[in-house]
Structures are given as C-alpha cells and as structure tokens.
Amino acid sequence: MEIEGEMTNYIIRRLLLTIPTLIGIITITFLLMYVVPGDPIRILMGQRGDPETIAMIRKQMGLDDPLPVQYFRFLGNVLRGDFGRSYATNRPVLSEILTRFPATLKLALASMLVASIIGLSAGIISATRQYYLFDYSSMVIALMGVSAPVFWVGLLLMWIFGYTLGWLPISGYGNISCLILPAVTLGIRPAAYIARMTRSSFLEVLRQDYIRTARAKGLPERRVIYIHAMRNTLITVVTILGMELASLLSGAVLTETIFAWPGIGRLSVDAIIKRDHPMVQGTVLFTAIIFIFANLIVDISYAFLDPRIRYE
Amino acid sequence: MVARQIFDGLVDYDENLKIVPVIAKNWSISKDGKVYTFNLRQGVKFHNGREVTAEDFVYSWKRVMDPATKSKRANFMEDIAKVEAPSKYVFRVTLKEPRGYFLQMLPYSCFWVVPKEEVEKLGPDFGSKPVGSGPFKFVSWTHDDKVILEANKDYFAGRPYVDRLEIRIIPDETVAIMEFEKGNLDWYENVPPSELDRLKNDPKWKDNIIMKPELGTYYIGMNCQKPPLNNKLVRQAINYAINREQIVKVIMRDSVMIATGILPPGIPGYSKRPPIPYDPEKAKRLLKQAGYPNGKGLPTLELAFNKSATHQRICEAIQSDLKKIGINVELVQMDWAQYLEKVDRGETQLFRLGWIADYPDADNFLWVLFNSKNWGPGGNGAYYKNPTVDELTDKAKTMPPGATRNSLYKRAEAIIMDDAPWAPIYFYVSRAIKQPYVMDFDFSGMGPFTAKLEKVWLDK
Numbered sequence: 001m002e003i004e005g006e007m008t009n010y011i012i013r014r015l016l017l018t019i020p021t022l023i024g025i026i027t028i029t030f031l032l033m034y035v036v037p038g039d040p041i042r043i044l045m046g047q048r049g050d051p052e053t054i055a056m057i058r059k060q061m062g063l064d065d066p067l068p069v070q071y072f073r074f075l076g077n078v079l080r081g082d083f084g085r086s087y088a089t090n091r092p093v094l095s096e097i098l099t100r101f102p103a104t105l106k107l108a109l110a111s112m113l114v115a116s117i118i119g120l121s122a123g124i125i126s127a128t129r130q131y132y133l134f135d136y137s138s139m140v141i142a143l144m145g146v147s148a149p150v151f152w153v154g155l156l157l158m159w160i161f162g163y164t165l166g167w168l169p170i171s172g173y174g175n176i177s178c179l180i181l182p183a184v185t186l187g188i189r190p191a192a193y194i195a196r197m198t199r200s201s202f203l204e205v206l207r208q209d210y211i212r213t214a215r216a217k218g219l220p221e222r223r224v225i226y227i228h229a230m231r232n233t234l235i236t237v238v239t240i241l242g243m244e245l246a247s248l249l250s251g252a253v254l255t256e257t258i259f260a261w262p263g264i265g266r267l268s269v270d271a272i273i274k275r276d277h278p279m280v281q282g283t284v285l286f287t288a289i290i291f292i293f294a295n296l297i298v299d300i301s302y303a304f305l306d307p308r309i310r311y312e
Numbered sequence: 313m314v315a316r317q318i319f320d321g322l323v324d325y326d327e328n329l330k331i332v333p334v335i336a337k338n339w340s341i342s343k344d345g346k347v348y349t350f351n352l353r354q355g356v357k358f359h360n361g362r363e364v365t366a367e368d369f370v371y372s373w374k375r376v377m378d379p380a381t382k383s384k385r386a387n388f389m390e391d392i393a394k395v396e397a398p399s400k401y402v403f404r405v406t407l408k409e410p411r412g413y414f415l416q417m418l419p420y421s422c423f424w425v426v427p428k429e430e431v432e433k434l435g436p437d438f439g440s441k442p443v444g445s446g447p448f449k450f451v452s453w454t455h456d457d458k459v460i461l462e463a464n465k466d467y468f469a470g471r472p473y474v475d476r477l478e479i480r481i482i483p484d485e486t487v488a489i490m491e492f493e494k495g496n497l498d499w500y501e502n503v504p505p506s507e508l509d510r511l512k513n514d515p516k517w518k519d520n521i522i523m524k525p526e527l528g529t530y531y532i533g534m535n536c537q538k539p540p541l542n543n544k545l546v547r548q549a550i551n552y553a554i555n556r557e558q559i560v561k562v563i564m565r566d567s568v569m570i571a572t573g574i575l576p577p578g579i580p581g582y583s584k585r586p587p588i589p590y591d592p593e594k595a596k597r598l599l600k601q602a603g604y605p606n607g608k609g610l611p612t613l614e615l616a617f618n619k620s621a622t623h624q625r626i627c628e629a630i631q632s633d634l635k636k637i638g639i640n641v642e643l644v645q646m647d648w649a650q651y652l653e654k655v656d657r658g659e660t661q662l663f664r665l666g667w668i669a670d671y672p673d674a675d676n677f678l679w680v681l682f683n684s685k686n687w688g689p690g691g692n693g694a695y696y697k698n699p700t701v702d703e704l705t706d707k708a709k710t711m712p713p714g715a716t717r718n719s720l721y722k723r724a725e726a727i728i729m730d731d732a733p734w735a736p737i738y739f740y741v742s743r744a745i746k747q748p749y750v751m752d753f754d755f756s757g758m759g760p761f762t763a764k765l766e767k768v769w770l771d772k
Binding site for chain 2: 040051052
C-alpha cells in the first residue's frame with residue numbers, strides 16, 4: 001500500500017512538472033521560428049512572390065502583429081486545445097498530426113519488436129558463448145548495424161526483398177506486409193545497440209556472486225540465465241528501448257521518405273522546410289509530450305524490474 | 313495534378329498549348345481588348361449534381377480576389393476590373409487594360425470554377441474534400457500516401473475511360489522507378505536523369521519514355537547592381553566562360569536541352585537563337601576590356617544555391633569554368649526559405665534559379681523576370697533595369713497576341729541577352745515513363761502534372 005501511494009505521488013509530481021517544461025518548449029520553438037530566416041508566406045508563393053499579395057496574406061494571418069501579441073495569442077489557443085491551421089495545407093494542425101500518428105505508432109512498435117527480438121537474443125547468446133564464433137560474428141554485425149546509414153539499409157532491403165525477389169511490397173502504407181521492410185530497416189540500429197548493451201551487462205551480471213550461488217545450488221543453466229541474470233540486465237535494455245521508442249514515435253524521416261510511409265517525421269521536416277510555424281509548433285510539442293511520457297514510463301518500470309529502486 | 317482531374321475552367325490547353333474550350337463553348341473579345349464574353353455550355357454539372365452557371369464563375373473568381381481567402385495567386389486577378397453574369401450562361405470579364413496573355417492564363421488553377429454551397433459548407437476544409445466539375449470525383453486522401461479519384465460518369469465531355477485513379481505520393485525517385493519497373497505503377501512523371509540512360513537503352517521501356525520540352529529555363533542570375541557584376545562586360549565574360557554542353561551532357565545526362573536564350577521553345581514569341589558559344593578566350597578578352605586582365609582586381613564572387621545534389625554539381629562545374637578565366641567563386645548553399653530571402657534582397661552576387669512558366673506567354677518570362685517593376689521578390693532577382701526592355705515589355709503586355717507583339721518580345725530578348733543579367737544554362741524537359749499498355753497518355757509543354765487523364769485507356 002505504502003509503496004503504491006509513493007508511486008502515485010511520484011507520478012503526479014512528475015506530471016505537474018511537465019507543465020513548465022512544455023511551456024518552455026513552446027516558448028523556445030516559437031522564438032526560434034521567428035529568429036530563423038525565411039518567411040512562411042513568401043515560401044508559399046513559390047519563386048515569385050508578389051509583394052502586395054504577401055503583405056495582404058501576412059496581414060490576414062496576423063503575422064504583422066507584434067511578437068508578444070502573436071505569442072500570447074498562440075499560447076492562449078494552445079491552452080484551449082487549438083493548435084491552429086497549417087500555413088501550407090490550411091488543415092488543422094492537430095488533425096494533420098493525428099492522421100499520421102497511427103502510421104508512426106505502427107512503425108515504431110514493429111521496429112521495437114524487431115529490435116528487441118534480434119537484439120536481446122543476439123546479446124544473450126553472445127554473452128553466454130563469449131569468445132566463440134557466434135559472439136565475434138554477431139558483434140561485428142552489430143557494429144555494422146550501428147554504423148550503416150538507414151537509407152542505404154532501406155534501399156538494399158527494398159531492392160532484394162521487394163524488387164528482385166518480389167516477396168514484399170517495395171513501398172507504401174497498408175497491410176502488415178508493407179510494414180515488414182520499414183520495420184526491419186528501422187529496427188536494425190536499435191537491435192545492434194541492444195545486442196551490444198545486453199551482451200556487456202549480461203557479462204557483468206554473470207560474474208556476480210548470486211549467479212555463482214544459483215549455479216552452485218544446482219539450478220538449471222536455463223533458469224540461471226533467463227530468470228536470475230536476465231532481470232538485472234533488463235534495466236539497461238529498458239532504458240534503451242524507452243529512448244528509442246520515444247525517438248521513433250517522433251518520426252523517422254529517412255525511413256518514412258524511402259518507404260513512402262505517411263508518418264510524423266516527414267510531416268515535421270516538411271513543416272520546418274516550409275517554415276510552417278503552426279505545424280512546427282504542433283509537431284515539436286507532440287514530440288516533447290511523447291518524450292516526457294516515455295521517460296516517465298521507463299522510470300516507473302525500473303521500480304518493477306528492480307524492487308530496490310524507490311521513488312519519493 | 314490531382315486538382316486538374318477534379319476541376320475545370322473556362323478553357324484549357326491542348327497538347328500543343330493551343331487554347332481549347334472546356335466549360336466555355338466559345339468567346340468573344342471586344343475591340344479594345346478589355347471585355348471578354350464567354351458563352352458557357354449548358355448541362356455541365358458539379359459533382360454534387362448542380363449545374364454550373366455563370367454565377368459560379370463570378371463567385372469563384374471573386375473568392376480568389378477576396379483577401380479573406382488568402383489566395384497566393386490573388387495577383388493573377390489584378391488585371392481584372394469586373395466579373396459579371398449577364399445571363400445564366402454568359403460570363404463576362406472586364407479588364408482594367410487589355411492583356412495579350414489573358415486567355416493563356418485562364419487554364420491556371422485560380423480561374424477554375426467551384427460550387428459555392430460546398431465551399432461554404434466545408435469552409436477551410438474544402439481543399440481536403442474538393443468538389444468540382446472535372447472528369448474525376450474525389451474519393452479519399454491519405455496524407456503523404458495516396459489520393460483516390462473515381463470517374464465522373466456525368467462528365468459533360470463523356471465519362472473517362474479509366475474507372476478509378478490511385479495517385480501515389482512517393483517522395484524518393486529511385487523508389488518510384490523501382491515500383492514502376494516492377495509493374496506497380498502505370499506511369500511515372502518524373503524520371504530522374506540518373507535513370508534515364510538505362511531506361512532508354514532497355515528495349516522494354518525505350519518506346520515508352522515520353523520526353524517533351526517544358527516551358528522552363530534554368531539559369532544563373534547575376535545581380536546587376538552589385539560591383540563588379542554591374543559591369544556588363546563581366547557578365548558577358550561569365551556567359552562565354554560557362555561550358556553548358558558539359559553540364560547538360562555530364563551532369564544532366566542529356567535529360568534537358570542547352571539553353572540558347574531566355575524563352576524556352578514552345579512559348580509563343582520564341583525565336584530560335586544561335587547557341588551561346590563556350591569561348592574562354594573571348595571571356596578573357598572581355599574581362600581584360602572590363603579592366604580585370606586575367607581576373608586581376610576581381611573580388612571573389614559568391615554563388616548561392618539552395619541545397620540539392622544537382623544544383624551543387626552544376627554550381628561546382630560553373631565555379632571551375634570561371635576559375636579558368638581568373639574569376640574566383642565561393643559557393644554558398646542554404647535551405648530554400650533562407651535562400652529565397654537572400655535572392656529577394658539582392659544579397660548575393662550570383663544565384664541559381666529555374667523559372668517554369670505559369671502560363672505559356674513571353675510576358676510570363678520577359679516582363680515578370682526582367683521588368684524593373686519586379687525587382688527582388690517580384691521575379692527580377694537580378695535587379696536588372698533597362699529602360700528599353702521596360703518599355704517593350706510594358707507595351708507588349710497590352711497588345712493582342714500575334715506577330716507584332718512577338719516581334720517586341722524578340723527585340724526585348726535580344727537586348728537582355730546582350731546585357732546578360734542571366735547566364736541561361738538549360739531548358740527544362742519533362743520526362744515521363746508509362747507501361748506499354750497505357751494508351752493516349754499525353755501532356756502539353758506545361759508538363760505531365762497538367763495532363764488531363766479522361767482520355768487515357770488501358771490496353772490490357
């Protein structure tokens with residue numbers, strides 16, 4: 001009971017702390033967008049920007065108002081849940097983000113699944129077979145996975161499995177078969193990280209006394225590895241997973257571009273290129289919220305994985 | 313591309329850029345060239361079933377002019393004094409002054425007709441659920457993924473042959489070509505130069521590549537107000553020093569045409585000009601004449617461009633060409649937004665840009681890009697000013713189309729080429745590829761994106 005109460009208090013405090021963080025993020029993004037050169041309306045006009053038309057549109061959109069006026073108007077709207085409309089598409093920012101979120105979520109979860117399965121198994125096998133061939137080869141592959149550029153991996157997989165063999169769709173958004181290639185492309189890098197981290201933390205754990213005790217009291221090796229050792233290495237893995245998941249949920253622009261996947265990454269990069277202020281604000285805020293929650297979930301899960309960790 | 317299938321205007325271009333009737337059955341122009349009277353077809357229907365009338369055109373055009381609409385093409389309407397509907401099927405436009413290109417402008421999207429009741433019902437969301445009177449009806453739009461349209465069975469010119477169009481949004485050209493070759497796309501409209509050679513030599517595809525001159529010119533602009541480029545001789549020297557053939561052959565893999573002037577072929581008033589010779593010796597002589605023998609005394613010039621691998625390669629080639637005559641060039645790359653601002657303000661000496669016609673008329677090049685009224689963001693980023701060119705382009709604007717008007721443009725272009733505010737590099741070429749079974753897929757010099765697809769059929 002006591003512990004649950006502590007936890008609830010902790011979560012409430014953490015959530016309250018997010019409010020100033022978010023306001024800070026809104027303010028910084030707002031100021032940054034106004035400091036960065038490039039006028040959103042000028043960009044909309046294309047190469048030729050009739051100055052009168054630009055002035056007319058700027059006035060209509062309130063872009064000529066003093067900065068503080070614009071800032072507080074924006075802040076007021078956000079507090080009412082109104083993120084405005086995109087300058088580029090004239091669609092509500094929130095709906096633009098929410099229509100892309102399912103695609104981003106699917107891709108993020110699928111690639112985390114790929115990363116966890118490959119990473120954990122490669123890491124554990126490497127650690128238990130240290131200095132064997134599998135260990136060396138999987139760590140070399142992991143190193144390649146960390147260093148290989150995503151667009152290269154993506155195009156290669158696409159060329160082999162989509163174009164040459166024809167087993168999977170080349171690009172596009174749709175059923176589960178469309179998901180496989182982008183998920184693997186995106187999952188390879190975190191898989192490599194996870195494999196390397198799992199291996200090193202496993203090796204550390206395996207040398208500890210309680211593992212020797214477990215073995216000494218005659219527990220089967222399987223149980224020693226998967227129950228006793230695993231639990232203590234999971235903290236490292238969960239930290240990586242949490243951070244990776246948060247960054248994947250904010251979009252993976254290269255993978256999305258190559259696979260023509262309609263996710264948040266393309267939306268936010270497009271918004272920056274077009275200086276689409278409301279859309280930039282919206283995507284940044286959305287990403288910030290995702291990061292805050294992912295961190296919170298990771299912190300909470302520590303307590304479950306390691307009962308010694310307590311939050312006050 | 314999508315919008316073109318959903319909406320219609322009064323007139324359109326045929327494959328040869330000739331104006332042909334669409335909703336307007338015919339039209340007449342008053343003697344003073346100011347009043348255009350369009351007789352509309354009867355029985356043309358919006359996708360919601362209501363008939364299109366002259367009042368709809370009045371509403372649609374006024375909507376673009378209304379500042380509250382925030383139309384970025386409101387300036388296309390600035391020549392118009394009045395729009396009215398004297399009867400149900402007669403639409404009349406009165407211009408402030410005669411405009412020789414007015415009809416040529418009308419296929420542009422801001423002149424299309426929209427149904428008032430749908431616009432008012434959907435408000436700002438009209439763009440996401442468009443209702444028009446064109447050959448295809450809107451079905452759905454998955455953002456950044458695809459748009460689905462279906463044949464408008466009640467289309468006034470007969471229903472399209474294709475039942476359904478699925479237009480996919482594939483950001484990466486290489487991936488799009490893979491999808492195309494695998495047979496997952498019926499056609500693709502933007503074959504990258506890097507793939508062109510291979511596809512042209514592939515017996516399967518060589519007869520299915522459609523290349524057509526597009527009305528556009530890629531150029532290096534020179535700021536005529538900034539020393540040392542305020543000296544015409546230096547600008548001419550730069551023109552002679554650039555090896556255009558090499559750029560077109562090596563970097564663009566012959567996917568474009570070497571530019572010989574400002575106006576691309578296909579524009580009325582285009583005159584075939586001799587190629588601009590690649591003559592470094594002449595360039596050196598001109599530099600010497602300008603007081604910079606072998607480039608001595610010349611500061612390092614800045615050549616700015618927006619980030620892109622192709623622009624970078626072209627600008628590097630030009631940098632090395634200019635080095636050969638003693639001009640040192642520093643390349644500065646930046647993102648599009650920042651770059652536009654820099655060019656608008658005249659903050660760079662040399663810059664790269666490409667201009668593709670909004671409407672097929674010499675006015676859209678020579679007046680927009682070289683008249684001194686348009687300095688900076690208006691289109692004249694070179695800050696070029698020549699009173700004769702101003703006068704010729706101002707005058708030609710108001711003249712009826714024809715030989716006399718074209719001769720004015722010809723003179724203006726010759727003066728501009730001699731003044732050399734630009735080094736034109738190449739003329740754009742559209743490159744589309746289709747599956748062998750796709751029939752009657754054609755487009756005008758305005759590019760494959762403007763192709764109307766109601767006549768396309770599939771032989772399979």
